[in-house]
Amino acid sequence: MVQTNSAATDTLPPLTSPGWVGDTRFLLWQIVLKDFRVRYRNMSLGILWSVLNPMVMIVLLTFIFTQVFVSKTPNYPLVILTGLIPFNFFTLAWSSSTTSLMDNSSLFKRIPIRTEIIPIAVVLANLMHLVVQLGLLIVIGLYYGVYPTWYWLWLPLLWGLELLCIMGLGLATSALHILVRDVRYVVESVNTVMFWLVPIFYTFAMVPDRFKDLYQYNPVSALVLASRLVILEHRHPPETLLWKLALVSVVSFFLGLAIFRRLQSRFYSYM
């Protein structure tokens, strides 16, 4: 038999308090894969749902706002889609990372891995949706004569900030959810409120001036605004908007991490 376990006493490190020894990046990747697989394994349509779901919303909202409440916005389906994609990603990633620690408690109950990895991995696992939905955006864009331009290079930065923000929120709520099991319903309610507060089916121009500044501090709205400027109007996002998004995202991430670390020591006795 192959001798995989070479003598354990050859070179032993000094006595230290016990902790996880391993490859953190590989573990993060494996948890991302796990979350993705578990989510889609038992669906016959699998990842197609991330196309079908926004399609239904586009058709519905287009019907209502071109036939019922008549809107004069050009390329209306594309406007909706540029609003829906950030919103969908935000709600899905945040709510799934909120329950992620609870769902994966068996992973860290007996093995001292860095628990932060779990909510972060689950946010990252949702990126697959994003890729599929951005594909949908390109297809629908081509149909309306809107082509990818160099301005699209802003998108990775904008989405990177958004990811940071969601990770922060996910870290905080996943830790709180271990202690108080109704946190997930709070997150769901906030997400419902967000659907109306984020300019999805309306444009930023329709927002009264006195609220415009406040809107830009909402990271989802800021992302929608910036994406529409970049994709639909071929313009650079204004610097103030970028600063606001960056500020909110960085603060959210570090605050979330601080809350998580604060509560971490109490996880074991609540599992």
Add this chain to the structure above:
Amino acid sequence: MPMIVASVENVSVLFQSQKHNLLLRQRIHNLFRRGKSDAFHALNGISFEASAGEGVAILGQNGAGKSTLLSVMAGVLKPDSGTVRVRGRVGALLELGAGFHPDLTGRENLILYAVLMGMSRRDVAERFDSILEFSEIGGFIDEPLKNYSAGMKLRLAFSVAVHVDCSIMMIDEVLAVGDAAFAHKCVERVKRMRDQGRLLMYITHSTEALGEICSRAIWLHCGRLMLDGPVNEVAAAYADFMADPHRRFRDPAASGAPTAS
């Protein structure tokens, strides 16, 4: 002189009972009944040292603190007082199926489990075939885990665990699950790991077949260390104690005052 690889000094773990603590309504309710605490000692002033190449059984009935001790030694739980120090990686063969997901295939679970136990990408690639061979799962490896029997899951978990480079190996009474042939193979493998210089900690509530793996035993009762010594003596004292219903349900050192503060 064998090297000390695990040192547990005066370790105590205090648990607050919080089964009614999870909903907001109950939290508010609890605010008004302060002062009445349900804290109890899961571990109470435990001290011992163990060396490389030793086989140590942790004996005790349910709720004696065996799993808490395992968690503290693995680094999952920080003790409220006292210190735990270990040399190198602590490997743990967990209770059956912990960390496994029923919808993933055996292969996917194997890899995830191996990474959790600390293997790098390279280790997994190099040892995969050897793990699979040891598990005797064969072609079933690409089936979802929900189609596995309990014995197959144990074989998968055990095979990964014995392929991890660790200096301390903790086994939480799982060896009994597989069939006789595999159980024998496991015992042989575990003995070889011990002889190669690992510290082996075998957590159990029964005294069967202990002598083969362990030369020493530590007996826990209600979070206290009752006896630490040669396996035969400790096992005999434990068996006597367990046979006496009047003693086994009482916290031995708490003859007068209650332990919980």
